[in-house]
Amino acid sequence: MKRAFVYLLICIISVSLTGCGEIYMDKHEINEIDLIRAVGLDNIGDNNIRMILPLLETQSTGGRGSSESSSPGQSRIVKEDGRTIFEAEVKVHSYLMKDLSWHHVQFVIIGEEAAKEDIVKYFDFITRDHEPRLSMLPLIAENDSAENIIDQINTSNTVIAKKLKTITDGTGARSVSSKLELHDLIKMLDNKYASSYIPSIRLVKRIERQGEDKDKKDVELNGYAIIKGRRLIGYINDDTARGLNFIKNKAEDGVIILKDKNGNQISMEMLGAHTDIIPKIKDNKLEVDIKVEAGFAIAEYEGYKDIFDKKTLDEIVKAENKIVKQNIDSVVNYAKKNKADFMGIGDSVYHKYPVEWDDYYKKNWEDNFANIKINIDVKSKVSRTFNLREVTRGKENKK
Amino acid sequence: MIALTILLIIISIFEIKNMLENNQKKEIVIFVCITIIIWIIGRVYISDPFRPSIVNMIMSAFGIQF
Amino acid sequence: MSQKGKITVYQAMLLFITATYTPAVRLISSVTSKEAKQAAWLTPFISFILFIILIFIIHSIYRKYKDVSFMDAIYDIMGSFLGKIIVFLYLITLIILLALYFRYFAERLAMSIYPHADINFFIIVMLGVVGITLRHGIVNIARMNEIILPFITVIFILLSLLLLPNIKIENLTPISYKDILPVFNASFSVTAIWVYVLFVFFIGDKIKNKEEIKSYGIKTGVFLLVYTVLMIVTSVGVEGYSIIARAPLSYFIVIRDVSIFGIIERVESILIATWLLSDFIIISVFSYIILELLKSLFNFNDAKPLVNVFIILLYFLTFYLAINVFELGAYSEKFAIPSNVIFGLVIPCIIWGVGKVRRKV
Numbered sequence: 001m002k003r004a005f006v007y008l009l010i011c012i013i014s015v016s017l018t019g020c021g022e023i024y025m026d027k028h029e030i031n032e033i034d035l036i037r038a039v040g041l042d043n044i045g046d047n048n049i050r051m052i053l054p055l056l057e058t059q060s061t062g063g064r065g066s067s068e069s070s071s072p073g074q075s076r077i078v079k080e081d082g083r084t085i086f087e088a089e090v091k092v093h094s095y096l097m098k099d100l101s102w103h104h105v106q107f108v109i110i111g112e113e114a115a116k117e118d119i120v121k122y123f124d125f126i127t128r129d130h131e132p133r134l135s136m137l138p139l140i141a142e143n144d145s146a147e148n149i150i151d152q153i154n155t156s157n158t159v160i161a162k163k164l165k166t167i168t169d170g171t172g173a174r175s176v177s178s179k180l181e182l183h184d185l186i187k188m189l190d191n192k193y194a195s196s197y198i199p200s201i202r203l204v205k206r207i208e209r210q211g212e213d214k215d216k217k218d219v220e221l222n223g224y225a226i227i228k229g230r231r232l233i234g235y236i237n238d239d240t241a242r243g244l245n246f247i248k249n250k251a252e253d254g255v256i257i258l259k260d261k262n263g264n265q266i267s268m269e270m271l272g273a274h275t276d277i278i279p280k281i282k283d284n285k286l287e288v289d290i291k292v293e294a295g296f297a298i299a300e301y302e303g304y305k306d307i308f309d310k311k312t313l314d315e316i317v318k319a320e321n322k323i324v325k326q327n328i329d330s331v332v333n334y335a336k337k338n339k340a341d342f343m344g345i346g347d348s349v350y351h352k353y354p355v356e357w358d359d360y361y362k363k364n365w366e367d368n369f370a371n372i373k374i375n376i377d378v379k380s381k382v383s384r385t386f387n388l389r390e391v392t393r394g395k396e397n398k399k
Numbered sequence: 400m401i402a403l404t405i406l407l408i409i410i411s412i413f414e415i416k417n418m419l420e421n422n423q424k425k426e427i428v429i430f431v432c433i434t435i436i437i438w439i440i441g442r443v444y445i446s447d448p449f450r451p452s453i454v455n456m457i458m459s460a461f462g463i464q465f
Numbered sequence: 466m467s468q469k470g471k472i473t474v475y476q477a478m479l480l481f482i483t484a485t486y487t488p489a490v491r492l493i494s495s496v497t498s499k500e501a502k503q504a505a506w507l508t509p510f511i512s513f514i515l516f517i518i519l520i521f522i523i524h525s526i527y528r529k530y531k532d533v534s535f536m537d538a539i540y541d542i543m544g545s546f547l548g549k550i551i552v553f554l555y556l557i558t559l560i561i562l563l564a565l566y567f568r569y570f571a572e573r574l575a576m577s578i579y580p581h582a583d584i585n586f587f588i589i590v591m592l593g594v595v596g597i598t599l600r601h602g603i604v605n606i607a608r609m610n611e612i613i614l615p616f617i618t619v620i621f622i623l624l625s626l627l628l629l630p631n632i633k634i635e636n637l638t639p640i641s642y643k644d645i646l647p648v649f650n651a652s653f654s655v656t657a658i659w660v661y662v663l664f665v666f667f668i669g670d671k672i673k674n675k676e677e678i679k680s681y682g683i684k685t686g687v688f689l690l691v692y693t694v695l696m697i698v699t700s701v702g703v704e705g706y707s708i709i710a711r712a713p714l715s716y717f718i719v720i721r722d723v724s725i726f727g728i729i730e731r732v733e734s735i736l737i738a739t740w741l742l743s744d745f746i747i748i749s750v751f752s753y754i755i756l757e758l759l760k761s762l763f764n765f766n767d768a769k770p771l772v773n774v775f776i777i778l779l780y781f782l783t784f785y786l787a788i789n790v791f792e793l794g795a796y797s798e799k800f801a802i803p804s805n806v807i808f809g810l811v812i813p814c815i816i817w818g819v820g821k822v823r824r825k826v
Contacts, residue, residue: 103731130576130577130578130580133721133722134704134708134718134721134722135721135722135724181722183703183704183705183708183722186707186708187704187705187707187708190705190707190708191707347635350639351635351638351639352639354639354640354641354643355641355642355643358643403777406777407774407777410773410774410777411774413773414770414773414774417770418770421766421767423765423766423767423770425764426763426765426766426770429763429765430770430771430774433759433771433774434774437774437777437778437781440778440781440782440785441777441781443785444781444784444785448784449788452785452786452787452788452792453561453564453782453785453786453787454786454787454792454793454795454796454800455787455788455792457561457796457800458795458796458799458800461800463795463799463800465791465792465795465799
């Protein structure tokens with residue numbers, strides 16, 4: 001009898017506690033939450049920050065959201081200024097019909113001016129707060145503000161988070177950029193002997209489609225922003241960015257265009273690459289070997305010759321190696337010129353020679369790094385082509 | 400403070416009654432002393448929750464800074 | 466399985482393992498990373514050696530003092546007066562440790578998922594549950610733990626498997642002779658938790674089959690070694706030591722980023738469930754030990770009358786202990802770790818040494 005009474009009491013208490021809003025203040029119904037998928041942060045001067053939140057309308061079923069009239073599935077942008085990001089967020093909370101949820105933020109876009117000022121400042125709230133996750137992807141708005149990019153891309157029909165997900169998932173296609181998670185960026189920023197890189201996005205004009213606004217722009221992931229210390233110093237794009245991808249083992253796919261003896265273009269599809277960075281101490285001097293092994297396939301050929309004989313294939317391989325070496329050379333030269341080791345050379349030296357690193361090399365590393373001899377050795381092969389081998393009417397043209 | 404005092408009195412009455420039934424007279428004395436110490440600790444905390452904490456006192460006593 | 470009112474050494478060791486889970490998840494990865502950096506995963510190996518020494522000491526003492534608690538052994542070896550002083554110091558240490566774990570239990574929930582909730586609510590609920598549990602004795606706690614620990618173990622293994630693909634070897638290397646001293650220093654934080662096995666034997670009069678202390682002790686040590694190394698390897702291997710060293714909830718932030726094929730994600734809630742269960746066990750066990758210590762010090766026949774007032778004391782101590790989580794963290798790292806090593810390892814060694822000299826052991 002006593003036990004039954006106790007069990008009944010427990011059930012009554014458990015049920016009644018579900019309504020305890022005063023105690024359990026963090027409980028929110030799903031229809032009262034605005035999920036943030038992407039956020040933009042800009043420096044607008046006078047020590048003020050602008051936070052740009054593209055939000056997606058969800059079905060309003062009543063309660064707090066019932067007075068809004070926008071349609072579900074449409075996106076809208078909320079902007080707010082503040083002295084800090086948290087102040088801006090709190091201001092938004094005060095007038096938004098729903099509560100913001102940072103649990104599902106996938107992208108954070110930092111404007112160029114903000115990145116030039118102090119990139120770490122803009123990440124502190126996001127890394128410190130309990131809601132955002134460290135697996136989100138940071139991006140820098142190249143030569144632009146985060147606000148402009150979000151305004152241009154986030155329309156009633158296009159949600160910027162989906163657009164960014166598409167382009168970040170497809171980074172392997174050209175291999176001129178890559179996905180970088182926030183915790184990897186923090187690790188780079190924590191390393192006081194190295195610089196950092198962050199994927200950069202920019203607005204571009206694509207070929208106009210019928211019925212589309214002729215001023216409509218698109219966004220592309222085109223390379224990396226280079227951060228030295230806490231500040232943006234420049235960008236690397238296209239081939240130079242691909243060179244970095246080779247060094248970081250992030251070159252998955254992409255195209256390299258060669259020319260045959262007659263000037264006809266051959267499109268080589270990259271099948272993958274593997275790079276080893278091997279530091280060595282020779283005659284008390286530090287040298288670094290960068291050894292790349294890559295595989296290619298012949299994706300397209302606009303000439304008529306049979307290029308599948310050994311001699312031509314060897315020439316193609318030499319040309320590939322030269323281009324890959326040029327890509328890597330360009331990123332090495334950029335890094336040395338700016339005394340910014342964002343390639344991880346110092347980290348490789350530390351891993352192979354931890355004692356020597358601690359005793360000699362880490363002092364003034366960014367200066368020493370500029371004078372290190374870096375040898376680049378590229379070995380590639382042409383693995384295959386696909387459906388057809390020889391060119392159509394190729395034999396006829398040979399005559 | 401009043402709530403704490405009433406709660407301690409109710410618990411004491413209940414426990415002392417049980418101890419008397421079990422003829423645990425020595426235990427009653429020690430129990431009452433412990434209850435008074437607990438009342439004092441509660442009183443000290445409630446009077447000023449922002450006073451230096453136990454951890455602060457221990458670390459200061461051992462000269463540990465943070 | 467267990468006689469009325471008594472538990473086996475096996476059950477006692479299981480209680481100890483569950484009790485170590487909550488401080489391990491909170492403390493070990495971040496403190497070891499701060500000191501030993503990328504070599505943090507080597508620290509449990511040194512602690513294992515110290516743990517085995519402690520097990521051998523406990524086994525040696527209990528070869529002579531078969532059916533008594535560790536307090537009684539102290540009284541006999543060190544003399545009644547000195548013994549009471551030592552037991553009193555243990556009592557104070559354990560009371561502060563218990564208040565620390567209670568406060569951490571509530572603060573951890575507030576830091577991770579309920580930032581605006583009043584921690585009073587969590588504390589009162591846990592106090593109520595612990596208060597009811599204490600009245601039913603250590604046997605019920607041990608039996609409950611026989612279900613809780615396998616659950617925690619399975620969840621931990623699953624989470625570790627999910628993290629394995631994200632581990633980067635470069636985060637765990639290089640290892641050189643320069644890491645020896647940092648690893649040794651960092652191992653004290655692991656040892657400071659593993660010495661709780663001694664505290665479990667303060668209720669040695671409730672534990673039978675003490676001839677098996679050595680065998681179960683070694684197996685427990687191996688289990689602890691494996692799971693602690695795995696915890697540090699997954700934390701530091703995934704995020705890197707510089708992030709883990711700064712994270713108050715290091716294992717939690719690692720689990721939050723688990724994503725397998727973009728389908729298995731957001732699994733941190735199950736980690737919180739394991740924390741809560743482990744917190745419940747460590748609070749219950751420490752509370753029980755403290756009540757037994759009080760019973761021993763003041764020669765009570767039964768500690769049950771003290772349960773209710775003890776709960777109230779615990780409530781106030783939990784808040785009075787520290788103003789904020791930063792004081793708690795500083796106390797844990799700078800005071801609690803050395804004091805645990807002293808009370809958990811050094812003093813038992815001294816007691817054993819005195820026992821050997823006086824031919825009591």
